[in-house]
Amino acid sequence: MEVVNVELGARRYPIYVGAGCLRELGTRLAETGCGAGVAVVTNSTVADLYLERTLASLRDAALVPTAIHIPDGEEHKNLAWLALVYDKLIDAGVERGGAVVALGGGVVGDLAGFAAATYLRGVPCVQVPTTLLAQVDAAIGGKTGINHVAGKNLIGAFAQPRFVLADVETLRTLPRRELTAGLAEVIKYGVILDPALFELIEEQLPAVQRLDRDLMVRIVRTCCTLKALVVGEDETESGYRAILNFGHTVAHALESLTEYKEYLHGEAVAIGMVAAVRVSRRLGFCDDGDYQRVRTLLERCGLPTEVPADLRGEPLALAMRTDKKAHGGSIKFVCLEAIGKTRFERLTCDEIAKNL
Amino acid sequence: MEVVNVELGARRYPIYVGAGCLRELGTRLAETGCGAGVAVVTNSTVADLYLERTLASLRDAALVPTAIHIPDGEEHKNLAWLALVYDKLIDAGVERGGAVVALGGGVVGDLAGFAAATYLRGVPCVQVPTTLLAQVDAAIGGKTGINHVAGKNLIGAFAQPRFVLADVETLRTLPRRELTAGLAEVIKYGVILDPALFELIEEQLPAVQRLDRDLMVRIVRTCCTLKALVVGEDETESGYRAILNFGHTVAHALESLTEYKEYLHGEAVAIGMVAAVRVSRRLGFCDDGDYQRVRTLLERCGLPTEVPADLRGEPLALAMRTDKKAHGGSIKFVCLEAIGKTRFERLTCDEIAKNL
Numbered sequence: 001m002e003v004v005n006v007e008l009g010a011r012r013y014p015i016y017v018g019a020g021c022l023r024e025l026g027t028r029l030a031e032t033g034c035g036a037g038v039a040v041v042t043n044s045t046v047a048d049l050y051l052e053r054t055l056a057s058l059r060d061a062a063l064v065p066t067a068i069h070i071p072d073g074e075e076h077k078n079l080a081w082l083a084l085v086y087d088k089l090i091d092a093g094v095e096r097g098g099a100v101v102a103l104g105g106g107v108v109g110d111l112a113g114f115a116a117a118t119y120l121r122g123v124p125c126v127q128v129p130t131t132l133l134a135q136v137d138a139a140i141g142g143k144t145g146i147n148h149v150a151g152k153n154l155i156g157a158f159a160q161p162r163f164v165l166a167d168v169e170t171l172r173t174l175p176r177r178e179l180t181a182g183l184a185e186v187i188k189y190g191v192i193l194d195p196a197l198f199e200l201i202e203e204q205l206p207a208v209q210r211l212d213r214d215l216m217v218r219i220v221r222t223c224c225t226l227k228a229l230v231v232g233e234d235e236t237e238s239g240y241r242a243i244l245n246f247g248h249t250v251a252h253a254l255e256s257l258t259e260y261k262e263y264l265h266g267e268a269v270a271i272g273m274v275a276a277v278r279v280s281r282r283l284g285f286c287d288d289g290d291y292q293r294v295r296t297l298l299e300r301c302g303l304p305t306e307v308p309a310d311l312r313g314e315p316l317a318l319a320m321r322t323d324k325k326a327h328g329g330s331i332k333f334v335c336l337e338a339i340g341k342t343r344f345e346r347l348t349c350d351e352i353a354k355n356l
Numbered sequence: 357m358e359v360v361n362v363e364l365g366a367r368r369y370p371i372y373v374g375a376g377c378l379r380e381l382g383t384r385l386a387e388t389g390c391g392a393g394v395a396v397v398t399n400s401t402v403a404d405l406y407l408e409r410t411l412a413s414l415r416d417a418a419l420v421p422t423a424i425h426i427p428d429g430e431e432h433k434n435l436a437w438l439a440l441v442y443d444k445l446i447d448a449g450v451e452r453g454g455a456v457v458a459l460g461g462g463v464v465g466d467l468a469g470f471a472a473a474t475y476l477r478g479v480p481c482v483q484v485p486t487t488l489l490a491q492v493d494a495a496i497g498g499k500t501g502i503n504h505v506a507g508k509n510l511i512g513a514f515a516q517p518r519f520v521l522a523d524v525e526t527l528r529t530l531p532r533r534e535l536t537a538g539l540a541e542v543i544k545y546g547v548i549l550d551p552a553l554f555e556l557i558e559e560q561l562p563a564v565q566r567l568d569r570d571l572m573v574r575i576v577r578t579c580c581t582l583k584a585l586v587v588g589e590d591e592t593e594s595g596y597r598a599i600l601n602f603g604h605t606v607a608h609a610l611e612s613l614t615e616y617k618e619y620l621h622g623e624a625v626a627i628g629m630v631a632a633v634r635v636s637r638r639l640g641f642c643d644d645g646d647y648q649r650v651r652t653l654l655e656r657c658g659l660p661t662e663v664p665a666d667l668r669g670e671p672l673a674l675a676m677r678t679d680k681k682a683h684g685g686s687i688k689f690v691c692l693e694a695i696g697k698t699r700f701e702r703l704t705c706d707e708i709a710k711n712l
Contacts, residue, residue, distance in 0.1 A: 035683075047689055079442075083435055090506045095683050118474070120680045122592070123500060145477060155623045156477045157513060173442075252444070285421045323553040 001215065003225045006140065007232040008160060009295070012156055012351060015140060015164040015228065017221045019213045022128070022167040024064060025101070025287055026061030031297065035097035036064045036113050041112035042103040043072040046130055049173050054103055054128070066092035072109060074260040079155070085115040099124045099162065101216025105131035105178075106138035106265065110153070117159030118240030124162040128229035130170040133266050136189070136223035139164050143230040147260070151322055152252055156166035158236050166224070168216040172241050182245075183208065183301050184306045188273060189226045191294055192246045195221055202297055206289075217278025218263040243342055245325070246334040247273030250307065257311050263304070279355040280335040281344070290339055308354055317353035358573065360580045363498065363588040364516060370675030371496060371520040371584065373577045375569045377445070378409060378484070378523040381457070382417030385482055387470065390519050391453035392420045395445055397468035398459040399428040402486055405529050407594070410459055411482070421457070422448035425465060430616040433463045433503050433512070441471040455480040461487035462494035462621065463533075468502030473515030480669040485525040488538025489622050492545070492579035493600075495520050497587040503616070507678055508608055514592050522580070524572040537622025539564065539657050540603075542575060544629060545582045547650055548602045551696040553578055558653055599698055601681070602690040605708065606663065609675035613667050626659035635711045636691040639701070646695055663712055673709035 018027065029038065038058060042051055051067060058065040068080050068088040071150030094100070101125060102112035109127050116125035128140035145156020171179060175256035183201070200219070201208060207215050234241035236310070251272030255263060263271070277294050280286045298305050307316060321329055326349065333347040357374035370382065385394065394414060398407055407423060414421040424444040425439050429587055450456070456479060457469035465483050474483035483495035501512020527535060539557070546554030556575070557564060563571050583600070590597035607628030611619060619627075634652050636642045654661050663672060682705065689703040 078437070079439055086504060086511055087506075090504060096680065097683060116472075118470075118501075118513055120510060120512050121499065121514055127532065143477065145474075148442060149445060150443075153475060154446065155474050158477055272589075273450055324452065327453060346503055 002110045004219050004341050006160070006222060006228040008235055011160040013160055013163050015166065015224045017168070017217055017224060019259055020169050021165060022050065022165060023057050023138040024169065025128060025165055026059070027056060028163060028165060029058065029099060029101070030063060031063040032124065034124060035061070035095055036062065037066075037094050037098045038063050038090065038101060039068050039092050039094050039098070039109055040065050040101045040103050041068045041085060041115070042075045043070055043108055043277065044302045045072045046104040046108070049289035050103060050130060050170060051265075054101070058101075066094070068092070070108065072108055074147070077111050079146060082111060082115055082146055085111065086119060089115065090120050094119070094227055096120050096123055096124060098101065101126045101127055101128055102139070103128045103130065103249055105129065105134045106201055108143050109134050109139050110156070112145060113161065114146055114156055114161060117144050117157040122159065126160065127161045129164065129166055132171055132179055134222050135166040135168070136182065137185045137227065139166070140224060140227045142235065150322065151256055152260075154324055162347070166220055167211065168211070168220055171211055171216065178210055178264060180302050184266035184270040184298065184303055187297060187301070188224045188246055188269065191273065191336065191339055192243055192342050193226050193249060193340060194222070194336070198297070198339050203276040204298060225318055242332055242344065243334055246336075246342060248278050249320055249325070249331055249333060250275040250316065250356075252305065252323055253316050254320070256319045257315055267304050268300045269306055274298065274305040275307060275356050277332060277336050279347070279352055280334070280337070283335065285343060286336045288336060290336060293339065312356055313353055316356070317349045320349040320352060358373070358577050360577060360583040362516070364591055367375055367395060368513065369519050370514055371522065371580045373524070373573055373580060375524045375573055376523060376525050377521060378406065378423070379413050380527065381484060382413040382415070382520055383457060384519060384521060385414065385457070386417035386419060389704050390419070390455045390480060391450065391451055392418065393450050393454040394419050394457060395422050395424050395448050395450050395454070396457045396459050397426065397441060397464055398423045398599060399426055399464055399473070401428045402460040402464070404527060405484060406459060408639070409574065410457070414457075422450070424463065429567050430463055430503070430542070435502060436644055438471055438502055440468065442475060445471065447476050449643070450479065452479055454477050457484055458495070459484045459486065461485065461490045462468065465490050465495050466512070467502055468499050469517065470502055470512055473513040478515065483517045483520040484599065485520065485522055487530055488527055488535055489541055491524070491576050492523040492538065493541045493583065496580055496583045497520070507612055507680065508616070510680055524567070524569065524576055527567055527657060531708055534620060536658050537620035538624040538652065540622035540629070540659055542579055543657070544602055544625065545579045545702040547629065548599055548690070548698050549582050549696060550578070550631060554695050561656060563651050591694065597683075598688055598700065599690055602692075602698060604634050604661060605674055605676055605681070605687055605689060606631040607671065608679055609672050610663065610667065612675045613671055617711075623660050626654045627661055627663055630654065630661040631712050632690060633692050635703070635708055636693070638711045639691065641699060642692045642694060646692060649695065658666060668712055669709055672712070673705045676705040676708060678707045
């Protein structure tokens with residue numbers, strides 16, 4: 001099991017990455033000095049696969065876990081299900097010294113993380129991401145929250161977990177489409193920060209797709225290290241951390257326009273990254289070679305790369321304007337200069353939309 | 357206008373205390389570099405009295421305020437009204453650079469403060485407390501939150517305001533019963549931390565009750581200074597800050613048992629303080645003289661001092677056990693040693709209940 005530390009002073013925490021490390025969850029949690037009463041928030045799909053061994057690991061460490069189930073799907077990351085999680089935490093008698101374990105993908109992590117951040121004004125949270133997307137992104141960095149009908153993650157908190165435990169073996173049960181969507185975020189790290197990672201995916205894509213164990217540990221660890229560095233620089237996204245939003249301005253707008261039903265998050269990000277590189281190329285920041293490389297790798301993964309014709313232009317511009325990062329109709333947009341090199345550029349939503 | 361600073365490093369903020377200083381709100385907020393779009397959360401009672409001049413002060417400083425109304429009363433400090441505040445913040449287009457102004461008493465401050473802490477993962481909040489209770493306690497220290505049917509403030513966050521502005525002139529429109537309830541918290545500061553403040557109230561009670569302007573500025577400033585010192589020592593109540601819970605264990609249980617309908621918070625605290633001193637006396641920590649002084653001053657104010665007979669014993673013990681500070685059926689109880697001197701003692705809920 002490998003360890004990546006997120007350096008945040010008093011809120012410093014480790015990310016454990018390994019193959020088969022889920023069985024160590026209880027030991028790691030007990031080591032934090034956590035009280036016995038803990039809650040495991042998960043969804044029905046993940047519960048069928050991993051809940052029993054998760055509970056067993058916790059019980060083996062003399063903890064007393066209660067399972068809290070939420071339905072699978074982004075559409076349930078809302079205030080109604082948050083309210084239910086609060087009710088269950090109270091019913092389970094979880095106290096301030098207890099903990100909330102988020103077992104699942106980004107939806108479970110965001111919702112359970114926000115519940116933990118706000119239940120009793122904050123109880124410790126442990127993220128156990130079971131999707132590639134969550135392992136390399138969502139579970140790390142302390143962004144928690146829920147959606148509002150008006151937009152994604154409009155309600156939430158910055159709250160760092162006590163630790164993250166990413167078991168790459170859980171990726172074996174992930175539907176192919178979700179694995180592929182997760183790859184979009186892996187590629188994002190390569191594009192914005194790490195040319196060697198980008199090349200690794202270019203060269204080893206078949207081995208990635210068959211989930212070669214050592215390769216996956218290496219990739220997840222690399223992504224976690226990159227994200228940990230960014231978050232360590234800028235915990236609450238006052239500046240530099242916004243680099244991680246590369247591709248996300250258009251992605252969020254697309255998800256909002258399609259009511260989160262059309263695209264997995266990573267698929268929307270793939271389209272958003274191609275859009276961002278295209279805007280960057282039009283503005284003269286990067287050359288056509290980089291554009292082609294990014295686009296080609298995403299296509300090889302089987303990811304979508306184009307905004308549907310009916311959403312281009314005004315619908316997209318309108319949706320971007322309601323992004324919580326929009327300010328007076330413009331956005332600090334992450335542009336590409338070269339693979340591994342970005343720049344921020346304040347662009348109006350219209351400028352972005354018309355350059356696609 | 358006097359200034360008390362809450363020393364919390366990067367989250368340091370000033371408390372402005374004065375007579376008639378509400379008119380300076382806009383100037384002070386504009387000085388923080390806040391964006392133009394701000395929301396003022398208030399209730400109907402306070403709106404009738406102070407909303408127009410609040411909005412005028414903000415507009416005079418070139419800010420563009422939107423008013424958000426919630427109903428008056430603790431029973432509305434819940435998830436349903438929080439959801440409405442989120443909706444209105446989105447409708448008003450408040451952005452991350454904007455601000456939420458909480459204009460009112462503790463309910464408005466807690467709910468608006470929590471909304472600000474969680475809307476867009478946190479926008480700046482300004483507390484403008486208009487009740488004595490909120491001026492000396494609720495608005496300071498960053499505790500925000502809402503109630504759950506299972507208990508008070510079970511959902512919330514620690515989130516420090518950008519500043520607090522307490523205008524003692526607003527106390528003139530406060531119903532006598534609420535002013536008296538606020539006095540209970542003032543007396544609490546004297547009892548736990550400041551014998552001179554306790555004596556001042558003993559000697560000047562009639563002048564306090566007729567709201568002598570200089571005296572009220574002095575008292576509010578003194579209480580703010582004491583709370584700022586405690587909060588500066590221990591922002592998230594990991595230890596010392598719990599001293600402020602003196603009288604609150606029994607108070608919260610009483611409020612919960614009576615569904616927040618019987619007592620104003622300060623009234624419940626008055627009963628809780630007498631209970632805490634009685635427990636302290638029974639345990640031999642303080643003498644009868646201190647017990648009589650505390651009880652007499654609260655009675656002179658016109659505050660209740662006894663747990664109703666039908667709630668004593670088991671009902672009270674049961675309600676205390678669901679307190680979020682309870683841990684394995686026991687509570688770190690704040691006992692009195694002398695006026696101005698306390699000690700923590702871990703007591704079971706049964707021990708507390710049977711000593712009343």
